[in-house]
Amino acid sequence: MAEPWLIAVLAVAGAVGIAPERQAQLEHMVVQDCGSCHGLTMKGGLGRPITPEALAGRDPQTLAAIILDGVPGTAMPPWRPLLTEAEALWIAEYLLKEKTE
Template sequence: MLRLLHLVTKLVALFISGLAVLSAVSLLVLSAAPAAARAEPSPERQAELRNLLVQDCGSCHGLTLAGGLGPPIRAEDLEIKPVDYLAYTILNGRPGTAMPPWRPFLSDAEAVWLAQVLKAPAD
């Protein structure tokens, strides 16, 4: 019972923080570069980004993204996290944790694309 309560509290907290971040993100990502944010990276850049995802995100989250020093970030782990929330985290990092901001190396559109890949790894 206590566990259930704990889970519900956690979900609600996540939802609220998600909403807060979402509004910040929509301002940031969508208004800053509305066209670019939805443009797909070129095939060459997609290959680079996939390599970055496996090798560099993988240094902390594990090559299979099942977690390491950083938490697991497989599709099933991210089900309740919106794409924009993930893109925001990728771009800005999580202060107070080991997650660094990747903004110096990624455009907003690329972060959104990476977040989509994380949530729905096609291949």
Template sequence: MADAGLIAAALMAVASVSLAAEISPQRQAELEHMVIQDCGSCHGLTMKGGLGKPITPADLAGFDPEGLAAIILDGVPGTAMPPWRPLISEAEALWIADYLKTEKTE
């Protein structure tokens, strides 16, 4: 019988792909702009750190997208990291997490 953890991980991966697929290309462009402008205002325009910690793909390599999405949605109490839940959906937070974990070729 398959390991329950492996099955759960596979289901989460499928769910994250399907949630990201629900976001239109126009909304993806808006979210990318938000990441650069809003996240970049604390984490640096190159995401290499500032007031906030670095959030480059290398810095986030050990984090799963679901955990990052939770931080994005709920913020980090006692720090400058605000909750974005009032402005974005769970699917959008997951899209942002995946976006942050992906190397940019620009």
């Protein structure tokens, strides 16, 4: 598992470089892929709730590490083959934000 500080450094270096088109793909991935276990409203299902309220107090680097490496012994798979560390951090920060829609 990558060190949380390394994820933060790489994300700062690469997050600015995540193109708007890729951000849209990542948002779609959250709804479709994360939503398939965590529920389409992210309020839980097979997986735990991942709403901003449920994740309050969690740091984005730790969440990014969970996204990348999964949780052994649970249904949470590792997404490292499909995501960069910067993208995982972007998703973590996206999940932590209150939606204003």
